[in-house]
Amino acid sequence: xxxxxxxxxxxxxxxxxxxxxxxxxxxxxxxxxxxxxxxxxxxxxxxxxxxxxxxxxxxxxxxxxxxxxxxxxxxxxxxxxxxxxxxxxxxxxxxxxxxxxxxxxxxxxxxxxxxxxxxxxxxxxxxxxxxxxxxxx
Numbered sequence: 205x206x207x208x209x210x211x212x213x214x215x216x217x218x219x220x221x222x223x224x225x226x227x228x229x230x231x232x233x234x235x236x237x238x239x240x241x242x243x244x245x246x247x248x249x250x251x252x253x254x255x256x257x258x259x260x261x262x263x264x265x266x267x268x269x270x271x272x273x274x275x276x277x278x279x280x281x282x283x284x285x286x287x288x289x290x291x292x293x294x295x296x297x298x299x300x301x302x303x304x305x306x307x308x309x310x311x312x313x314x315x316x317x318x319x320x321x322x323x324x325x326x327x328x329x330x331x332x333x334x335x336x337x338x339x340x341x
Contacts, residue, residue: 205240208307209277210317211248213333215255218269224318227333231316235276239340242277245306247299249279282306294325304328 209231215221217228235242244252249270257266282302286309290301300322307315307328315323315330323330331339 206312207314207316208243208312243280244277247282280310
């Protein structure tokens with residue numbers, strides 16, 4: 205099973221944000237145990253770097269976080285076709301629409317996010333971390 209993990213869920217894990225940390229941690233443990241294939245978009249990687257760097261103020265440390273992340277998650281590209289397809293989606297948030305289009309292009313079965321409402325018309329099923337973990341059981 206392949207799942208695209210939303211930036212917010214990755215940040216829950218990296219920043220140990222409560223009350224979301226436990227579910228995010230368990231997702232990453234499941235990926236490490238090869239229970240599913242975890243993916244992140246290239247666009248999310250740039251967003252993550254920006255957010256992490258604001259906290260670390262260190263290029264080296266920020267890049268280390270991303271390098272460690274890529275040991276668990278595979279990075280998928282966002283194509284020009286994904287960007288164009290997202291323009292025609294019925295979604296107010298273009299960034300989310302691009303994520304949906306990218307997930308579809310790469311054959312993802314789920315988008316794991318806490319913001320289910322933002323993915324109401326997604327061609328790829330959006331699911332919360334907790335609900336996804338239940339699927340794995």
